[in-house]
Amino acid sequence: MDRTTASPVGRPNHNHQIVSKLKRCPTPGLPDNNMDRVENATPPDKSTRSSFSSVRENDSNLAQTFTTTKVSSYSKEADEAIEDQPPLPTEMTTQTQFVPPVTQPNSRLHGSWFPAVAAEGFQGWKQIGVKGRQASKSYGDLQALKIVWSTPATPPRKKDPERPPPGQSSIEKLPAEILGQIIDHLVLDVPPNGISARNVDLMSLLLTSRTLHSATLNSLYKNITIPHSRIFRKFLTHISQNQELGTIVRRLDFCHFNPTTLFSTASERATTRNLTPETLLQCLELTPFLREFLAQEYIEDEINASVLRKLFFGLERLQGIDFCGCSSTNFKNAFQSILQADWPDFLPISRLCMHKCITLSSSVFETLLPRLGDLTHLDLAGTRVTDEALQSIPHTARITHLNLSKCRLLTADAIIDFVANHPAASGLVFLSLGVDARSHQLLDEDALDRLIPTLPPTLRSLSLKGSRMAPSHIDLLRPLTKHLEELALGRRLKITDIDRLFVPDESNDGEDASKELEWVPHTLRYLDLSDYTAVELDLITLFGRNTSIMKRYSAPLDVIEIPDDMYARLATSPVVKQLGWVVTENGSRAWLVRLRDLEDGPRDSGLRPWKMGASFWGMRKIPIACAEVGGMYGSYMFKRKL
Known part of the structure; x- marks a missing residue:
């Protein structure tokens, strides 16, 4: 079953109770040949929407290199299996003899074929030619049986005195948490290219022992990735037939979902009815211990008022919700309809992303934010959040990741007051206040003078993109560069001003030398x-x-983001390579990346705990779950300007 990077292991005792109930059930995760199939499906290149792209980080020795495909790699159909035995020589001839039936000796319709001389020249039933072709589909080969028509007696197997009894091996005695971490390393996030099936090792582990069966089920069903509606239907069928499996699920991930992979028109998708508001609600009912629900714009019409009520009011353990890019009219109306509901005073959600939910009204945030007392991650980029809604966040919240880029209804005074005085913002690690200076101005010189000194020492990523900066701000930013790893500067600075962040000022007397x-x-x-x-x-x-x-002495600086219109100009410049840099690009963004020499040692992978699985630098969207970046989230995080 599809899944992504593992989250904390569920209760082990509960999983052991599931084993006895699933003993006679079909092996989960295997392909279901009875599922609906679409004939004459349109090829992906013709059926996909131009706005969709699956962006994944490329595991190479060079930073900021991505793999971009128009269709998610999860949607690739598996190739047909082939025989694992080498073919026998084609020139082999087999002598056969037809034996007529006793009751009808003249009939050619009844009877049997068998080798004329079994011990001379017979190479197995596979090689018998029928109408000029080898038509036998048997998996067995009598050649391997030496033409023995009776089963030989199995010799008794001597028991190894050092072999532990069933259930007492060393690996089975490991704690469930450690065993789960070991099995998670066998899980493949991306289907391999070729004939190999995904997670074959996990399917084998299901048949090994009761202990490994229970632990493997946890790895298979803990994090579910849904690339298209057929996978969703298979998953829903499994947990409907075996409802104990639904209690294992901790994450539902739709970031790779693309409805046009299998169906070229909306009418075909509506007729199939794999993923609908009703089936999505049924899925949520069968996964009562869900902790993370990751959606995006391709399932926005399937999120109706009933689904929202279930997410906010019916899942007591839900901690992370991601509605990235959801902005349809149906999605907006669904949110408006639940605002009149009887909301509880406290919601358990700690990580909330409404990145580019541009159609939601301000009343949504004024209703939702005051109830998030455990909030740690908040992404409201491009939304209509107001000053009142921002200040209404409970003081018990401990926000570490905050994205307020392109929020036009927010004022500089409210943001500065929130960062400087609100208890929830005292431990910020990621802060993005970027805007598009061509259409909106948030932070001017005076606002920056008041904001920068209030930023906490816990900060690791800061974006002031679009602000109006002055050379005097370099002196304010210098203390921050002693703990910041990412910095996005505003406009109106010169290269000579920016250079002061990396080297001390030139000395003119003894005091400056000290x-x-x-x-x-x-x-x-x-x-x-x-x-x-x-x-x-x-x-x-x-x-x-x-x-x-x-x-070289500007290290550890490894990545410099430049305007995308400079990519073609610098890509052919020999000066860039002479200085030890290379130019890369992805979508509408471009970077200068430092090349690593052998004496410099291995490149820093870029993995940081505050990135929650992302490897590369300059993410525009806050991650909600600890997982590899891919699909639509990769597009919003690394492919778009802001």
Whole structure:
């Protein structure tokens, strides 16, 4: 069954109770040949919507390299299986003899074929030619049986005195948590290319022992990834027939979902009725211990008022909800309809993403945010959240990840007051306040003077993209560069100003020389300069001898984001490679990436606990679950400007 990176293991005692009930049930996760199939399906290249793209991080030695496909890799059909035995020589001849029946000796319709001389030249039933072709589909080969027509007696097997009794092996005695972590390493997130089936090892483990069967079920059903509606129907069928399996599920992930993979028109999808509001609600009813629900714009019409009520009021253990990109009229009306419901004073949700839910009204956030007392991750980029809704977040919340980019109804005074004085913002690790300066201005010079000194020392990623900056802000940012790893700068700075973040000021007297000795190196690994146009970014100064940004001693700086219109210009420039850098791009974004020499050691993978599974730098969307980045979430995180 499809799944993603594992979350914490569920209760082991509960899983052992499931084993006895599933002993005679079909093996879960195997393909169901009776499922609905669509004939003459349109090829993916012709049926997919132009806005869909599956973006995955590429595991290579170079940072900021991505694999982009128009159709999610989860939707690839498996190739047909082939025989694992080598074919026998084709020139082999087999002598056969027809024996007529005793009751009708003249009949050619009844009778049997068998080798004329079994011991001479017979190579097995597979090689008997029927009408010029080898038509036998038997998996057995009598050649391997030596033409023995009776089953030989099995010799008694001597018992190994060192072999432990059933259920007492060393691996079976491990705690369920450790055993689950071991099995999770066998789970394949992406289907392999070729004839191999996914998770074959896990299917074998199901038949090994009761202990491994229980632990393997937990790995198979703990995190479920739904790439298209047929997989959803198979999953729903399994948990409907074996409702104990639904209690294992902790995550439902639709980030790779693409409805046009199997069906080219909306009418075909509606006729099949695999994923509908009714079936989605049924799925949520059968997964009572769900902790993370990850949706996106391709299932927005399946999220109706009943589904929302179940998510917010019916799942007591739900901690993370992601509605990334959901902005349809049906989705908006569904949210409006539940605002009149009797909401509880407290909701257990700690991670909430409404990234680019641009159609939701301000009343949605004014109703929802005051009830999130355990909030830690909040992504409201591009929404209509207001100052009142932001200030209504309970003081018991402990927000570490906050994304308020492109929120036009927020004011600079409200944001500064929230960051400086609200108890929930005292431990911020990720903060994005970026805007598109061409259409909106949030932070001017005075606002930055008040905001930057209030930022906490726990911060690791800061985006001031679109703000109006001045050279005096460099002195305010310098202390932050001693713990920041990502920094996105605003406009109106020169390269010579930015260079002061990486080296101390030039000394003119003895006092300044002592300051150079006390200089603390920066910790920046990612610098975002994409706010500058190709005309504003002075390349001559950037690559000049008097600038340290591109030099080796600016390390650990590894990635510099540049305007996307500069990619073609720098990709062919020999100066970039001479200085030890290379240009990469993905969608509407481009980066300068430092090349690693052998003496520099292995490249930093970029994995950080605060990234929650993402490897590369400059993410635009806050992750809600600890998982590899891919599908539509990869597009919003690494492919779009803001």
